[in-house]
Amino acid sequence: MAAPIAIHLEFGGGAELLFGSVKEHHVTLPNQSEPWDMKQLLVWIRGNMLKERPELFVQGDTVRPGILVLINDADWELMGELEYELQDKDNVVFISTLHGG
């Protein structure tokens, strides 16, 4: 059994609009038999935090194009993307790319 873990989620660049315009969320992921990874986190966010129009955030089992995911201030591509195993106190940021000028 993996113990529950507390992580810090942040949304920015407009992605926060899908989460009641709240940028920062402290969440606790319940204990489960396997460790939490990013793939499961996306499923959890979809089920627990996203009320409307989930397709604006997730597509298939990953985030939709135009959203950059950062784990502890690094591009998630450097951390293993969907396979990254979350640790207690991790900081995960979902940032929508801006195009205005």
Add this chain to the structure above:
Amino acid sequence: MAEEVSCLKARLMEKEKEIVALKNKLALEKNSLIDLQEKVTTLPPLKLKAALSNEDIMRYSRQLILPEFGVQGQLNLSQTSVLVVGCGGLGCPLAQYLAAAGIGRVGLLDYDEVELSNLHRQVLHGEDSQGQAKAQSAAHAVRRLNSTVECIPYHLQLSPENALQLIQQYDIVADCSDNVPTRYLVNDACVLSGKPLVSASALRMEGQLTVYNYRGGPCYRCLYPKPPPPEMVTNCSDGGILGVVPGIMGCFQALEVLKIASGQGSSCGQQLLMFDAQDAKFRSIRLRSKQASCAVCGENPTVTHLVDYEKFCGSAATDKCRRLSLLSKDQRVTVQEYKSIVDNTAAHLLLDVRPLVEVDICHLPTSLNIPLSSLEDRKSEHIRVLKERIGRVKEQMSNESQVPVYVICKLGNDSQKAVQVLEKMSGSEVDFVTVKDICGGLMAWAQKIDPSFPQY
């Protein structure tokens, strides 16, 4: 007689002096006229500069004494050309600082003209340049600031046809554009011509900056292989922007360009700088490296020439608002038709579905405001008010027909979405209603019915 001759001689000399003065003035005026380029032409190479003049030394003295910069940095700047794609909120401060610092040549590209609603953030343009090409207006401002900088204004839309020819002629490219297709186009053109791309963007109270295709780092496509869905892209006229936010990001772009041009190098090559103006926070993120699988800079590129970027992104290469067409003709009325409904005092409900912040700017006196998002979320207090107002209109009606509801917003996009939501609610969540949208929204009302109604 002799007196008359000397008098004539004196007058002649005076006139000759006047002619010289007028000729000088003419030459000066001619000099200050900048040729606006409507198409891409081939530029002569920048003149080699071996040493700084005394005037240069005085002018740039405060940056010359920086050990990081120095005389060599200044000479390097004078040998560098920079293409600024977009003379808006980012491009204006960027061009200003590049010119002030003494960059050799700056290309200023923009297809658009100056409008009043640009002036709060596009700070090189003034009230008197409304209607002028932005490239021209920016060039004039830059010329006034530093006449030794060679300034080339392009009044044209960057396209797959002209982008390579243009970008190949510059050393550094700065993306200050305002839309997704242009960002992919500029990226691909920079990769194909091997130019570093200093890219920034801003919206609402946030900004982002990265240097792409620089010293083996990733390109824009490495980060964003697929374009975002067009409906998820917000532009400045829809989302809003505080002028100083692109101002800060444009200045940051200038900093990175100057560091690359002077020879110090940028540290943003594999880094995303994020700025949150609300919390006054900067944050630097380590980005992925260049991707072997990238379609344009990877090991087996599939993009080997410029493609159709509007098609690739499913949106137009402009930040002008899109016009949705979700409803059939009988579900819509024109502003003229709605005016006659008001004039005939026919019982109806006018529903304004804009966000409250926009309703505060202006609204029609009889309208009920329920934002589209509240309708979509079925916010209970809003639904209660809606029911109540529909009931009141029903009481005014003499016959048993359905209550007519007219939906309005700024431009007539959200109002169509709201009609679809209300049609689903009709007869279940609220009384039966006949819902129509007012084509073109309040801006059409201002243009065609009431010229005293504010436009924004």
